[in-house]
Every structure is written in structure tokens, then in C-alpha cells.
Amino acid sequence: MEAKAQAQFAEAFRDDPDFAVPDVVAHAEHVIVGEWLEGTPLSRLIADGSQEERDAAAGHYLEFLLAGPQRAGLLHADPHPGNFRLTPDGRLGVLDFGAVNRLPDGLPPHLGSLLRVALDGDHEAVVAGLREDGFIKQNIDVDGEALLEYLEPFLAPARTETFTFTRAFLRDLFAHINDPRKPQWGVGLCLNLPPQYLLIHRVWLGGIGVLCQIEGEVRVREVLSAHLPGFAEAPDLT
Structure with missing residues (x-):
């Protein structure tokens, strides 16, 4: 295999x-x-x-x-x-191709659309989209503005033309989401990881960790526009 x-x-x-x-x-x-x-x-x-x-x-x-x-x-x-x-x-x-996720249709285009509306601050669309994909279960209520605050460190690299990933950024990111004294910690507890996103999530978090070790400057928005379906197009969550 x-x-x-x-x-x-x-x-x-x-x-x-x-x-x-x-x-x-x-x-x-x-x-x-x-x-x-x-x-x-x-x-x-x-x-x-x-x-x-x-x-x-x-x-x-x-x-x-x-x-x-x-x-x-x-x-x-x-x-x-x-x-x-x-x-x-x-x-x-x-x-080393021992661990792969088979995605014959590519990455879900919903991911790019969700990232775009999150960057635009449309918290209602973000909650609706995450709920549709199973990240928020139907019986869980989540405050949209608090959710965007929780996600902000993950959105930051895509807010500027270039972004330098650093170890300091990584420390701040995990302190932001893992500190039980902060209000956004409770938001994280409301989120669910659908099985179909398990390896995508692993690559997302692991990739951020490696980028922060490399400490390189990256044209993140350009890369996302070229390779993340739904990001460059106008958001469409229907």
C-alpha cells in the first residue's frame, strides 16, 4: 500500500x-x-x-x-x-508515504469557503458551516463571536500577504487554546472532530508545528488561493 x-x-x-x-x-x-x-x-x-x-x-x-x-x-x-x-x-x-489520506476528489472545498468567511468575520456563516460538516453537533450551542476569537491564531497567517512562522507564535497559539483560565478554552470543548477530518487535522496541526520550527516567511494567502479549493472563489456554503 x-x-x-x-x-x-x-x-x-x-x-x-x-x-x-x-x-x-x-x-x-x-x-x-x-x-x-x-x-x-x-x-x-x-x-x-x-x-x-x-x-x-x-x-x-x-x-x-x-x-x-x-x-x-x-x-x-x-x-x-x-x-x-x-x-x-x-x-x-x-x-515516507506510509501514512496517507485518500482524497480522490481533493480537499473538501468547504474548507476554503469556511476559511474565507472566517477571515471576513462572518461568525454566523462559520457556525453554520462547521455544524454542517459535523464540527459542531446539532445539540451544541456555540457563540459565533467567541468561536472566531478562539480560531483567530489559526486565521492570523492568512490575514497578510506574507507570514513568518516562529516558535513564539506556536507557543502563543497553544497557550491561547489550552489555558482553562481563558474564556475561549470553553469554546474549544464545544468542538467535535469528525472522523473524515482526522488525518487532515493531524496534518494541519503538525504542519504548523514544522513551519514554526523552520521559521520561514511564507506567502500563505497565495498558496491557499492556488491549492485550497473554495478559498479563492467567493464564499458559497450552500
Whole structure:
């Protein structure tokens, strides 16, 4: 199954100017042999990479996580920095396809529309959309304005043309949502995670964590517009 997923990614990104996915050479029940991929692991860039390298790696990293479902019908669901490397020609090399989410139709377009209306401050539409997708159960009442306040740190990267992910941002984000002394903590308890979004949620949170380790400047809105269905179009939650 992993070999099949890797081959599917390799075909979808073949000869891509920004990404490199090695082909599968051979595989058996417990072993996969793939093409060798030269490059500097993200873990090394995190430790001592230049700012230029950090910016390039962070931008490609976010773009790949969003572009995979649209191009390959699969979401790479293990965003660990050890699975990515910057190749000598400046592409992002991607490894380890043991954890994937099969999304033959790409990411749900509702996600992009919800993000847009949240950025616009339409709390009623956000509550309605989250309820429709199962994030808010029908018997749970949620204050829309409080919900947007709870979500604000997750929305912040998309509010400007570029955003620099930092460790300080990550600390503030988790302090914001995990401090029981703050009113928004109770809002988080009202939210539900539908099973179909489990791996998407894992990639979302894990990806933010890796971006904050890289500490690169990313054109987040541009990447979202290009690769998150529903974000660039006018919001439509019907």
C-alpha cells in the first residue's frame, strides 16, 4: 500500500520544478526500495539553515501538503521534518508515504469557503458551516463571536500577504487554546472532530508545528488561493 501511494505521488509530481518524489524501484511485503534522493533534511535547515533556505523550504512545504490531494488524490499525512529535504536544485524532496489520506476528489472545498468567511468575520456563516460538516453537533450551542476569537491564531497567517512562522507564535497559539483560565478554552470543548477530518487535522496541526520550527516567511494567502479549493472563489456554503 505504501509503495502504491509513493508511486501515485511520484507520477503526479513527475518533472515538477518545485518538488521531487522518488520512484519506487522495488517492493516486497516489508521492504520498499526507492530512488536515492540527495538533499539537506529539514531537520538540518531547522538547526542551521540560512534565512533564504528557510523561506524556500517553508513555502514549498506548505504548498506540497495542500497540493498533494489536488494532484495525486492523496494527502501526505506524516508531516514530520525528517520526511522532507531541500534538494541541490532547490526543490522540496518528499519521502515516507506510509501514512496517507485518500482524497480522490481533493480537499473538501468547504474548507476554503469556511476559511474565507472566517477571515471576513462572518461568525454566523462559520457556525453554520462547521455544524454542517459535523464540527459542531446539532445539540451544541456555540457563540459565533467567541468561536472566531478562539480560531483567530489559526486565521492570523492568512490575514497578510506574507507570514513568518516562529516558535513564539506556536507557543502563543497553544497557550491561547489550552489555558482553562481563558474564556475561549470553553469554546474549544464545544468542538467535535469528525472522523473524515482526522488525518487532515493531524496534518494541519503538525504542519504548523514544522513551519514554526523552520521559521520561514511564507506567502500563505497565495498558496491557499492556488491549492485550497473554495478559498479563492467567493464564499458559497450552500
